[in-house]
Amino acid sequence: MNSENVYDQSIAILKKNKVRITPQRQIILKYLINHHNHPSVETIYEALANDFSNLSMATVYNTLRLLEDLNIIIQLPNKDGGVRFDFFGEPHFHAICENCGKITDIKYPKYSQLDQELRDITSQQDPGFKPTKSKIEVYGLCKDCQAKLNHK
Amino acid sequence: MNSENVYDQSIAILKKNKVRITPQRQIILKYLINHHNHPSVETIYEALANDFSNLSMATVYNTLRLLEDLNIIIQLPNKDGGVRFDFFGEPHFHAICENCGKITDIKYPKYSQLDQELRDITSQQDPGFKPTKSKIEVYGLCKDCQAKLNHK
DNA sequence: ATACATGCAAACTATTTGCAAAAGA
DNA sequence: TCTTTTGCAAATAGTTTGCATGTAT
Numbered sequence: 127m128n129s130e131n132v133y134d135q136s137i138a139i140l141k142k143n144k145v146r147i148t149p150q151r152q153i154i155l156k157y158l159i160n161h162h163n164h165p166s167v168e169t170i171y172e173a174l175a176n177d178f179s180n181l182s183m184a185t186v187y188n189t190l191r192l193l194e195d196l197n198i199i200i201q202l203p204n205k206d207g208g209v210r211f212d213f214f215g216e217p218h219f220h221a222i223c224e225n226c227g228k229i230t231d232i233k234y235p236k237y238s239q240l241d242q243e244l245r246d247i248t249s250q251q252d253p254g255f256k257p258t259k260s261k262i263e264v265y266g267l268c269k270d271c272q273a274k275l276n277h278k
Numbered sequence: 279m280n281s282e283n284v285y286d287q288s289i290a291i292l293k294k295n296k297v298r299i300t301p302q303r304q305i306i307l308k309y310l311i312n313h314h315n316h317p318s319v320e321t322i323y324e325a326l327a328n329d330f331s332n333l334s335m336a337t338v339y340n341t342l343r344l345l346e347d348l349n350i351i352i353q354l355p356n357k358d359g360g361v362r363f364d365f366f367g368e369p370h371f372h373a374i375c376e377n378c379g380k381i382t383d384i385k386y387p388k389y390s391q392l393d394q395e396l397r398d399i400t401s402q403q404d405p406g407f408k409p410t411k412s413k414i415e416v417y418g419l420c421k422d423c424q425a426k427l428n429h430k
Numbered sequence: 431a432t433a434c435a436t437g438c439a440a441a442c443t444a445t446t447t448g449c450a451a452a453a454g455a
Numbered sequence: 456t457c458t459t460t461t462g463c464a465a466a467t468a469g470t471t472t473g474c475a476t477g478t479a480t
Contacts, residue, residue, distance in 0.1 A: 146454050146459060167444080182462045187445065195376075203355070207470075208444060221400045221407055224347075230404045240392075244416050248373045252382045254421025255373050261415045264396050269406025298434065298479050319469080334437045339470065359445075360469055 129159050132215050136198050143196060153178055154189045158199055158213040164220075164229040166210050197259055202229060217241065219262035225271035232264070281311050284367050288350050295348060305330055306341045310351055310365040316372075316381040318362050349411055354381060369393065371414035377423035384416065 127135075136155055140147060153174055163169070171186045190211055193199045202210045202220060205227030212220070212229075217237040221230045234240070245257040267275070288307055292299060305326055315321070323338045342363055345351045354362045354372060357379030364372070364381075369389040373382040386392070397409040419427070 148454070148460065150461075180462070183444095184446080184463080185461055188460080201355075203353075219396070221404050221409070223407075224410065230407070232400050232403050234396075234399055244371070244414065245418075247386055248384050248416045248418070251384050252373050252420070254424065255375075255382070255418055256424060257373070257416050257418035258376065259417050261417065262396065263413045264400045264409050265411050265413065266397075266400070266407055266409035268404070272406065272408060300435065300479070302436075332437065336438080336471080337436055340435080359467095 127215070132159055132213075136193075139196050139198060140192075145192060149178070150181060150185050151189050151192070154186060155193065155198070158193070158211060159215075162212070162231065164202060164210045164212050166204060166208050168208075170211075200259075200261060202263075219264065221264045221266065221268075223268035223271055224265050225267055225275065228268050228270075230268075284311055284365075288345075291348055291350060297344060301330070302333060302337050303341050303344070306338060307345065307350070310345070310363060311367070314364070314383065316354060316362045316364050318356060318360050320360075322363075352411075352413060354415075371416065373416045373418065373420075375420035375423055376417050377419055377427065380420050380422075382420075 133156060136159070137147060137152075140151070145151075154170060157165075157170055157174060161173075165173070167183065167186055167190065170190075171181065171183055174186075175181050190199065190201075194201055194211070198214065199211050200214045202212060203222070204210045205222075205224075210229065212231070216233070218231050218233050219237070221232050222228070240262075241260045244260045248255055248257050285308060288311070289299060289304075292303070297303075306322060309317075309322055309326060313325075317325070319335065319338055319342065322342075323333065323335055326338075327333050342351065342353075346353055346363070350366065351363050352366045354364060355374070356362050357374075357376075362381065364383070368385070370383050370385050371389070373384050374380070392414075393412045396412045400407055400409050
């Protein structure tokens with residue numbers, strides 16, 4: 127699926143949920159679709175504020191929460207405070223370096239299958255719980271940090 | 279494994295890493311082993327400050343970070359700011375309600391197997407990355423919140 | 431003995447909030 | 456039109472830090 131389709135599909139989700147398509151929401155959504163750098167709120171704000179004056183942090187926060195609630199993006203923990211975001215088009219999980227905080231996308235062909243299994247088990251053990259999504263993270267040390275830490 | 283063994287085993291990990299066994303660390307660790315309420319920093323502080331005067335928030339923060347770094351406890355996201363913690367004796371994952379933030383432990387017999395698979399895939403796709411742990415969360419709506427939201 | 435840990439309070443920073451003005455539908 | 460959204464600035468809350476004191480080993 128190309129990024130145009132992905133964008134249109136996301137906009138459709140917004141419309142279905144009766145939220146207004148504002149320019150701010152459009153550029154933030156586009157930014158997230160086109161950048162796979164797992165940006166923080168501030169990274170997004172700084173990248174867009176130049177071309178789009180009068181963009182406020184509050185709006186970035188609002189939009190990100192909205193997109194996350196609609197399962198268009200997911201939130202990732204950030205090593206030193208704050209959070210980061212990732213457009214969640216193709217299901218994948220994340221490898222996170224415990225030393226530098228670097229986040230890498232890990233594609234997993236069997237993700238949907240695993241997701242279904244996790245939901246089933248959850249519903250079994252917590253009757254009545256209605257799962258909407260699952261999130262997986264693998265923590266460890268990235269290549270660079272291993273090298274750095276060995277030199278000490 | 280009973281809670282005495284779990285405690286001794288955790289203390290052994292602390293000793294192996296040459297951190298001092300202070301009374302503060304002991305009572306915080308014991309609290310986490312004996313309470314499966316996924317406490318916040320403040321919950322832990324308030325529960326212990328009564329019997330242990332002069333306990334400071336800073337020490338609770340320090341200790342929790344230490345225990346997390348040593349993979350004795352894991353950190354969980356909290357709905358409205360802050361984080362929560364869980365002693366990670368038997369591997370399990372968590373069901374988190376998106377509406378009220380309630381966290382439930384979900385036991386998964388095949389967890390170690392899945393954990394191994396996730397690590398392998400991560401190492402394959404991010405050569406050089408050295409995994410230390412994985413974390414899985416299933417988000418959704420708990421039974422109570424579904425009922426509440428339907429009444430609206 | 432001495433390096434490490436603690437307690438306190440102040441500092442910091444990410445995030446939220448209230449409200450008037452702006453603008454989608 | 457009229458409800459939702461935005462921008463701004465102030466407020467809030469979670470977490471960290473600096474340093475003198477205390478303590479585990």
